Amino acid sequence: MRFSKILTLALAVFTLGSASAQLKLNGAGATFPYVIYSKWFDVYSKQNGVQFNYQSIGSGGGIKQITEGTVDFGASDGPMSDAQLKEVKEKQGSAVLHIPTVMGAVVVTYNQPAAGKDLHLTPEVLAKIYLGQIRYWNDPAIKAVNPDKNLPNQAILVAHRSDGSGTTSIFTDYLNKVSKTWSLNVGKGTSVNWPAGLGGKGNEGVAGLVKQSEGAIGYVELAYAVKNNLSYAVLQNKAGAFVEASFESVSAAAAGAIKNMPEDLRVSITDADGKNSYPISGFTWLLIYKNMKDKAKEQEIVKFLTWAMGEGQSYAKDLYYAPLPKEVITLCEKKIASIGTK
Amino acid sequence: MKSEKSRRSVVNIGDRIFRSTTWFFAFVVFALVFLMAYEMLKGSQLSIEKFGFKFLTGTTWDPVADNYGALPFIFGTVVSSLLALLLALPLSVGVAIFLAELAPRWIERPMSFMVELLAAIPSIVYGLWGVFVLVPWLRTSVEPKLLAISDTFPLFKGAPYGFGMLAAGIILAIMILPIISSISRDVLSAIPDTQREAALALGATRWEATKIILSDGRSGILGATLLGLGRAVGETMAVTMVIGNRPEISASLLDPGYSMASVIANEFAEATTALYTSSLIEIALILFCVTIVLNAAARLIVWSVTKKFKTA
Numbered sequence: 001m002r003f004s005k006i007l008t009l010a011l012a013v014f015t016l017g018s019a020s021a022q023l024k025l026n027g028a029g030a031t032f033p034y035v036i037y038s039k040w041f042d043v044y045s046k047q048n049g050v051q052f053n054y055q056s057i058g059s060g061g062g063i064k065q066i067t068e069g070t071v072d073f074g075a076s077d078g079p080m081s082d083a084q085l086k087e088v089k090e091k092q093g094s095a096v097l098h099i100p101t102v103m104g105a106v107v108v109t110y111n112q113p114a115a116g117k118d119l120h121l122t123p124e125v126l127a128k129i130y131l132g133q134i135r136y137w138n139d140p141a142i143k144a145v146n147p148d149k150n151l152p153n154q155a156i157l158v159a160h161r162s163d164g165s166g167t168t169s170i171f172t173d174y175l176n177k178v179s180k181t182w183s184l185n186v187g188k189g190t191s192v193n194w195p196a197g198l199g200g201k202g203n204e205g206v207a208g209l210v211k212q213s214e215g216a217i218g219y220v221e222l223a224y225a226v227k228n229n230l231s232y233a234v235l236q237n238k239a240g241a242f243v244e245a246s247f248e249s250v251s252a253a254a255a256g257a258i259k260n261m262p263e264d265l266r267v268s269i270t271d272a273d274g275k276n277s278y279p280i281s282g283f284t285w286l287l288i289y290k291n292m293k294d295k296a297k298e299q300e301i302v303k304f305l306t307w308a309m310g311e312g313q314s315y316a317k318d319l320y321y322a323p324l325p326k327e328v329i330t331l332c333e334k335k336i337a338s339i340g341t342k
Numbered sequence: 343m344k345s346e347k348s349r350r351s352v353v354n355i356g357d358r359i360f361r362s363t364t365w366f367f368a369f370v371v372f373a374l375v376f377l378m379a380y381e382m383l384k385g386s387q388l389s390i391e392k393f394g395f396k397f398l399t400g401t402t403w404d405p406v407a408d409n410y411g412a413l414p415f416i417f418g419t420v421v422s423s424l425l426a427l428l429l430a431l432p433l434s435v436g437v438a439i440f441l442a443e444l445a446p447r448w449i450e451r452p453m454s455f456m457v458e459l460l461a462a463i464p465s466i467v468y469g470l471w472g473v474f475v476l477v478p479w480l481r482t483s484v485e486p487k488l489l490a491i492s493d494t495f496p497l498f499k500g501a502p503y504g505f506g507m508l509a510a511g512i513i514l515a516i517m518i519l520p521i522i523s524s525i526s527r528d529v530l531s532a533i534p535d536t537q538r539e540a541a542l543a544l545g546a547t548r549w550e551a552t553k554i555i556l557s558d559g560r561s562g563i564l565g566a567t568l569l570g571l572g573r574a575v576g577e578t579m580a581v582t583m584v585i586g587n588r589p590e591i592s593a594s595l596l597d598p599g600y601s602m603a604s605v606i607a608n609e610f611a612e613a614t615t616a617l618y619t620s621s622l623i624e625i626a627l628i629l630f631c632v633t634i635v636l637n638a639a640a641r642l643i644v645w646s647v648t649k650k651f652k653t654a
Contacts, residue, residue, distance in 0.1 A: 164612025
């Protein structure tokens with residue numbers, strides 16, 4: 001009896017001890033890529049034994065934690081500003097690199113039976129709807145882009161996100177680029193002062209609002225729309241072509257934006273060049289310290305990132321994320337190689 | 343002799359430990375409340391310095407321009423809670439009178455149980471019910487009729503979204519009904535039977551006797567109302583799912599609005615700048631103060647009423 005107690009105690013101590021010998025990396029940040037990061041961490045730790053702990057507290061939270069140094073890496077749907085990067089440099093003594101991992105897109109879903117499954121929208125029309133300047137479905141501006149549809153004289157119910165979100169960030173960034181009025185009056189961010197419409201909480205809130213109210217229009221994540229079989233609009237991109245949102249057209253947007261991509265990869269790729277590009281696409285980034293104090297952790301992170309750029313990308317489509325195009329992967333690999341250098 | 347004295351001192355030490363432990367627990371509760379208030383004050387320093395009193399009267403909520411004003415949220419919370427009270431009070435007092443005065447025992451027990459069950463339903467379940475049941479019903483059946491009479495009664499203007507202040511008021515009314523009714527029923531039951539017997543003996547009808555009992559228990563019912571109001575003010579998830587989340591002040595009940603608890607729940611996680619976070623914490627502070635005042639007033643009133651009748 002006493003021997004078995006000692007044995008169990010010894011076993012417990014041994015397993016605890018061996019568990020702590022495994023390397024554990026802590027991260028926090030965006031909720032959008034949580035699904036694929038979970039998959040990556042799971043697969044990678046089975047292959048390599050490194051444990052990951054990721055808390056999806058939101059992009060804002062991720063940026064805060066990496067500034068305070070409480071995590072080994074962060075994740076964000078929106079890049080950090082220059083002021084935020086300076087703050088991290090001061091507090092943690094290291095620069096922060098932005099490594100894009102996968103891509104997402106924002107689609108415009110609507111509830112208008114007369115519009116069928118392929119409502120066409122131009123940037124100007126979309127911006128005016130969200131500014132509250134176009135109020136009815138049979139407005140001539142909408143009719144001009146959809147000449148074959150007989151849209152009724154029904155009020156447009158605009159829906160947007162009430163909670164701060166990377167989805168809003170990408171969407172308002174796009175509107176900011178395509179509409180001068182929007183950039184002057186509203187601006188871009190995870191939360192903005194919406195000129196019109198009702199707020200729903202989360203993708204589910206907006207989709208629920210749209211599904212229930214006839215005449216409603218709203219924006220949701222592409223992954224969410226695909227998973228829930230929502231019909232969404234076909235948008236006109238910068239090259240003038242009408243493009244449907246798909247993983248291919250989203251990846252094409254990143255490839256199209258490659259010409260103007262800054263060296264630090266902190267770029268918004270909305271309204272990208274290229275005739276196949278879907279205009280409301282965006283990266284999601286991992287925020288990595290350039291010089292970590294713990295060199296073992298730094299090496300593990302480099303190994304993980306290299307894996308993510310290779311095998312990791314193959315998991316993206318099944319989980320409804322758009323993989324990075326190979327041009328961007330090349331740039332990422334260069335960035336990853338610079339981790340640990342001065 | 344010696345064993346007697348040592349036995350007494352052992353008993354005294356046990357008593358002392360018991361007393362000091364319970365004092366400590368009570369103190370911890372107080373300390374928690376003060377700590378919360380202190381942390382919120384500290385967190386809202388930035389926004390208090392920047393906006394001062396204009397925060398309470400400002401109507402813009404612009405995270406991009408970093409300009410914040412809390413009036414739409416204060417308005418939203420106040421209006422939705424008052425609307426809830428208006429709808430819930432007659433119902434709750436009616437239920438309380440029925441359960442305390444009129445119901446036979448075999449109805450009263452299960453009915454009280456059901457009413458209190460309403461209080462146990464989580465807020466988010468109410469919110470989901472609101473989104474899938476209440477809002478469509480309002481949008482298709484109720485609001486068009488209200489809009490038709492908007493000329494004679496200008497409180498109903500705008501479009502029939504379904505979402506809006508009216509939906510929030512109705513959901514909150516259902517949520518505060520159990521609190522008001524169960525406390526009112528307790529208050530009415532605490533009034534001694536001698537009052538009822540005296541009234542009936544003097545020839546009063548059932549309703550007249552009940553009116554007398556009601557006027558005796560009115561401060562207790564007031565206390566129950568304030569408690570219900572306190573809950574309505576702090577309700578978050580149910581409200582945010584049906585109120586439309588639009589920081590605008592509008593006279594119409596059909597228009598969307600925004601409440602203090604909702605904006606904090608929606609925007610706190612992704613608040614990007616320090617001033618943004620600080621403004622949200624200041625809204626939390628305002629909500630905290632309002633809730634404390636309402637609850638303190640309610641408790642004091644309810645205690646005084648039940649004490650009055652217990653000593654009589």
